Amino acid sequence: MGLGCPGPHEAFVGALSSGRLGHPFLPGDRARHRARGFRLRRHRVSVLSSKGRPPPVSGNSNEHDHPERMAVLREMGRLTALIHTIPTRGFGHTFDWSSNQLSRKETWAECLKRELHIEQRLEVLETHKMLSQPQLKSLHATLEEIESVEADTVLNHGDMRLKNVMVNDASEITAVIDWEFCSSNVAPYWDLSLALHDLSIDAKQAFLGGYGVSETQVRAMVPILKALNVINYAPFFERAGEEKDERRLDQYRTRFSGALDLYSLQGVEHRT
Numbered sequence: 001m002g003l004g005c006p007g008p009h010e011a012f013v014g015a016l017s018s019g020r021l022g023h024p025f026l027p028g029d030r031a032r033h034r035a036r037g038f039r040l041r042r043h044r045v046s047v048l049s050s051k052g053r054p055p056p057v058s059g060n061s062n063e064h065d066h067p068e069r070m071a072v073l074r075e076m077g078r079l080t081a082l083i084h085t086i087p088t089r090g091f092g093h094t095f096d097w098s099s100n101q102l103s104r105k106e107t108w109a110e111c112l113k114r115e116l117h118i119e120q121r122l123e124v125l126e127t128h129k130m131l132s133q134p135q136l137k138s139l140h141a142t143l144e145e146i147e148s149v150e151a152d153t154v155l156n157h158g159d160m161r162l163k164n165v166m167v168n169d170a171s172e173i174t175a176v177i178d179w180e181f182c183s184s185n186v187a188p189y190w191d192l193s194l195a196l197h198d199l200s201i202d203a204k205q206a207f208l209g210g211y212g213v214s215e216t217q218v219r220a221m222v223p224i225l226k227a228l229n230v231i232n233y234a235p236f237f238e239r240a241g242e243e244k245d246e247r248r249l250d251q252y253r254t255r256f257s258g259a260l261d262l263y264s265l266q267g268v269e270h271r272t
Helices: 030-050 069-083 108-114 118-127 133-147 189-196 201-211 215-242 246-257
Strands: 153-156 165-167 173-176 183-186
Touching: 069 153, 069 165, 069 173, 069 189, 069 201, 108 118, 108 133, 108 183, 118 133, 118 215, 133 215, 183 189, 189 201, 189 215, 215 246
Parallel strands: none
Antiparallel strands: 153 183, 165 173
16 A cells, blocks of 8 residues: 555555555544554464464553563654654544545644633642742743644654554564554654653653654754643543542542652752
8 A cells, every 4th residue: 555645444554564554444433443452452462372473562462571571662663653644634633544524624723623622621630739930931831832833744653652562472563452542642842742642751762763763853842742732631531530539530630740750950940
């Protein structure tokens, strides 16, 4: 199929180590797509077990203990960059493959407002005091900057994490699975904000090294990556609030205050 725009109901998986996107599969609706990914994992585990071989890295195995984890993450970064070469039309989760014209978003700003519900999520952040006033002001400014981003849309996987790759005995990625959250978006911001958020510092740098961005580029895109990550957490804040789980809310406040970032001195004041 080459690297052209995916046709209706098509995404790509398999045979990735050669630098080309491999066999297509159908993610038409999300329930069928989830079942497809599960069957793919179950079949592969069954085949390998029958041959006396260990199962691949996947969401159902301890992928964080894989001996070649950093190499796998670098390759994931490279494959994410490859996926971002596939042009798409529209913004968000309803794009080329869908005949649902009413749900399509034609601009990045429209996607942020109608699909991500930015305004409502900002209200959640403020209601639960997740950010200080200076942080909220900075977040608003960054989101306004994001709305004005002008770039061609490309395919985004939407959940490019260790649980969604399959790896052979040589630690080579043989498949990228679970495309149920794939979307049409401006790259690399959306995919990177999701792929990096729960990785260690070293793991983040391995992934970004594979993606091919320089350290200068990484530092420049950080405000947007952080803004998207914070916005994506808003439903968790809201759920904790509905459950009146103040302990969990306070843990989130600590996390998003930057208190657990032991590398950056930004915002740290000298105490005498």
